[in-house]
Amino acid sequence: MPxxxxxxxxxxxxxxxxxxxxxxxxxxxLFAAGGYHGVGIDTILATAGVAKKTLYSxxxxxxxxxxxxxxxxxxxxxxxxEAGVAGREAPLERLQAVFEWHARWFAEPDxxxxxxxxxxxxxxxxxxxxAQIARDHKQALETFLAGLLVPLTGAEAALARAAEFNLLxxxxxxxxxxxxxxAGAAARAWDMARRLxxxxxxxxx
Amino acid sequence: MPxxxxxxxxxxxxxxxxxxxxxxxxxxxLFAAGGYHGVGIDTILATAGVAKKTLYSxxxxxxxxxxxxxxxxxxxxxxxxEAGVAGREAPLERLQAVFEWHARWFAEPDxxxxxxxxxxxxxxxxxxxxAQIARDHKQALETFLAGLLVPLTGAEAALARAAEFNLLxxxxxxxxxxxxxxAGAAARAWDMARRLxxxxxxxxx
DNA sequence: AGAGTGGTAGACAGATCTGTCTACTCTAAC
DNA sequence: GTTAGAGTAGACAGATCTGTCTACCACTCT
Numbered sequence: 201m202p203x204x205x206x207x208x209x210x211x212x213x214x215x216x217x218x219x220x221x222x223x224x225x226x227x228x229x230l231f232a233a234g235g236y237h238g239v240g241i242d243t244i245l246a247t248a249g250v251a252k253k254t255l256y257s258x259x260x261x262x263x264x265x266x267x268x269x270x271x272x273x274x275x276x277x278x279x280x281x282e283a284g285v286a287g288r289e290a291p292l293e294r295l296q297a298v299f300e301w302h303a304r305w306f307a308e309p310d311x312x313x314x315x316x317x318x319x320x321x322x323x324x325x326x327x328x329x330x331a332q333i334a335r336d337h338k339q340a341l342e343t344f345l346a347g348l349l350v351p352l353t354g355a356e357a358a359l360a361r362a363a364e365f366n367l368l369x370x371x372x373x374x375x376x377x378x379x380x381x382x383a384g385a386a387a388r389a390w391d392m393a394r395r396l397x398x399x400x401x402x403x404x405x
Numbered sequence: 406m407p408x409x410x411x412x413x414x415x416x417x418x419x420x421x422x423x424x425x426x427x428x429x430x431x432x433x434x435l436f437a438a439g440g441y442h443g444v445g446i447d448t449i450l451a452t453a454g455v456a457k458k459t460l461y462s463x464x465x466x467x468x469x470x471x472x473x474x475x476x477x478x479x480x481x482x483x484x485x486x487e488a489g490v491a492g493r494e495a496p497l498e499r500l501q502a503v504f505e506w507h508a509r510w511f512a513e514p515d516x517x518x519x520x521x522x523x524x525x526x527x528x529x530x531x532x533x534x535x536a537q538i539a540r541d542h543k544q545a546l547e548t549f550l551a552g553l554l555v556p557l558t559g560a561e562a563a564l565a566r567a568a569e570f571n572l573l574x575x576x577x578x579x580x581x582x583x584x585x586x587x588a589g590a591a592a593r594a595w596d597m598a599r600r601l602x603x604x605x606x607x608x609x610x
Numbered sequence: 611a612g613a614g615t616g617g618t619a620g621a622c623a624g625a626t627c628t629g630t631c632t633a634c635t636c637t638a639a640c
Numbered sequence: 641g642t643t644a645g646a647g648t649a650g651a652c653a654g655a656t657c658t659g660t661c662t663a664c665c666a667c668t669c670t
Contacts, residue, residue, distance in 0.1 A: 219647080235527050237442035240627055251648045256629065312529035320583050321526040322440050324517035334583050363580075364597055367590065370583075371576025375568075378525050378539050378575075385572065392569055396600060424617080445657055456618045461659065 220258045223248050228269045233310050236266055236322050263327060266319070270333045273315050278340065291351035292397075295365075298348065299390035302372060306382025313377040317370065342366045352397060361397075368393055425463045428453050433474045438515050441471055441527050468532065471524070475538045478520050483545065496556035497602075500570075503553065504595035507577060511587025518582040522575065547571045557602060566602075573598055 226248035230239045241262055245252055259265040284301040288294040305311060312318075316334035323330050346362035353361050372389035376382035431453035435444045446467055450457055464470040489506040493499045510516060517523075521539035528535050551567035558566050577594035581587035 234530060235442075237440075237527065238530075241629085242627080249648095252629080252650080253631085254647060257646080260629095262628065313526050314579075317522075317579050317583060318526040321518050321523040322442065324582070325439060325443075331583075335585075338580075338583050363589075364593060367576035367580050367593060367597070368572070369576070370579035371572035371574070374519075374522050374575035374579055375543075375572050377529070378522065378536075378543050380540075384568075388569060388572060392572070392597075392601060396597060399600075446659085447657075454618095457620080457659080458661085459617060462616080467658065 219250055219254055223250055223255060223258065223265070224268055224272050227265055228272055228315075231266065231269055232273075232315055233312055235312075236319060263330070267329060267333060270315060270319060270330065270337070274333070274337045274340070277337070278344070281341075281344065285348070291348065295345075295348050295352070295393070296390060298345065298365075298369075299372075299386055299393065302369060302389070303383060303386035306372075306376040306386055311376070311382060314370075314373045317373060338366060338370075341369070364396060365393055424455055424459055428455055428460060428463065428470070429473055429477050431455075432470055433477055433520075436471065436474055437478075437520055438517055440517075441524060468535070472534060472538060475520060475524060475535065475542070479538070479542045479545070482542070483549070486546075486549065490553070496553065500550075500553050500557070500598070501595060503550070503570075503574075504577075504591055504598065507574060507594070508588060508591035511577070511581040511591055516581070516587060519575075519578045522578060543571065543575075546574070569601060570598055 223244070227239075227244045230244055230247060233239075234243075241252070241255065244265075245255060255265070259268065281298065281301055285294045285297045288297050316337045319330050320334050342362045345365045346358045349358040349361045349365070352358075368389045372385040375385040375388075379385065428449070432444075432449045435449055435452060438444075439448075446457070446460065449470075450460060460470070464473065486503065486506055490499045490502045493502050521542045524535050525539050547567045550570045551563045554563040554566045554570070557563075573594045577590040580590040580593075584590065
């Protein structure tokens with residue numbers, strides 16, 4: 201019965217370190233800073249200290265590595281954003297925390313835009329799979345925003361408002377990337393968001 | 406006096422066709438559709454029907470060609486946007502024309518995002534010259550928006566509002582690119598713009 | 611007619627990129 | 641101890657990319 205996959209060692213000794221996760225983590229940082237075309241496989245391998253064959257035993261192609269990087273980025277993004285909101289009680293403050301989270305992100309020294317907008321910019325034709333991951337990510341953010349908006353606008357209006365706030369955040373990302381003034385972009389977006397909510401009774405004060 | 410540059414033939418026979426402009430035009434269309442890294446020099450040359458030596462006699466490098474493409478795109482963008490606004494009289498309608506112009510742009514079959522946001526996404530590290538061109542373009546758009554806003558908000562508030570509208574347009578570009586719903590993105594951005602202006606007396610009705 | 615200018619066609623160099631493959635090593639399980 | 645799986649190191653193939661260079665051509669001005 202040589203078909204037994206041998207699989208993970210149940211003695212809970214990770215093969216030494218999880219090379220696949222380490223590769224994805226390294227690629228994530230390099231792609232974020234240098235772009236998808238700008239960073240080659242060899243750079244990732246040298247930085248991660250991993251052999252080329254190992255990479256291609258885990259991923260069939262660079263495109264699939266990029267796809268996994270985007271899925272990992274999506275997971276981290278959601279977890280971090282949820283953590284940023286977690287401490288706040290008041291609905292308006294929870295919403296504000298999303299914009300403050302973006303302000304902190306823009307202020308990171310190696311901020312180079314949104315990996316999902318960037319992948320759409322670099323691969324707009326072809327690579328439909330990557331485009332779909334970007335679409336899903338933005339849709340998930342919109343759903344998250346809608347959840348925060350329900351206490352402020354009611355369930356019916358929350359979806360429409362969430363699309364607007366999503367647009368504000370994308371706008372802030374673009375302005376932060378091109379102008380370099382991330383703090384101003386985030387503050388302006390939040391100011392606009394508040395004024396767009398102002399006609400609602402729940403958002404007063 | 407061999408220093409005389411011989412220059413353009415005064416008999417007004419353009420060397421046959423202006424190869425430099427033709428190259429820039431071809432490169433503009435290809436870069437817009439395929440990205441800057443995604444489109445190689447050879448593709449541009451084959452499409453334009455121009456020899457490689459001709460390209461390198463006009464531009465010292467691909468980067469400089471990209472820079473000239475961006476400057477040309479900026480010129481066309483401004484001319485087209487000004488033409489789109491020219492027919493309108495009422496200040497609010499002139500502003501609306503900007504958002505309608507963007508809606509038409511997003512609806513073009515080969516729309517693939519803003520070339521300036523995209524160049525910032527592809528070359529974020531290094532290539533400071535290209536980043537500066539993108540920054541200048543967005544700044545010029547903001548100034549143009551401020552001019553349209555002066556009749557609506559007064560001169561003092563116009564600059565701040567222009568930055569907000571610039572952010573709205575960048576957001577619409579990002580949403581249109583990733584979601585594919587350009588019409589919805591442009592309509593949403595204009596709706597937000599109107600509501601942000603609504604508290605102003607001049608914008609009523 | 612001759613010279614100069616600007617173009618074409620395309621070979622070529624040198625780098626770089628993705629992806630494959632061989633040979634060797636380490637470790638864990640039997 | 642033996643065997644199998646997973647990893648390392650890196651050569652290699654094949655494509656592609658930027659940029660240079662040679663050889664030739666067409667046209668215009670003197």
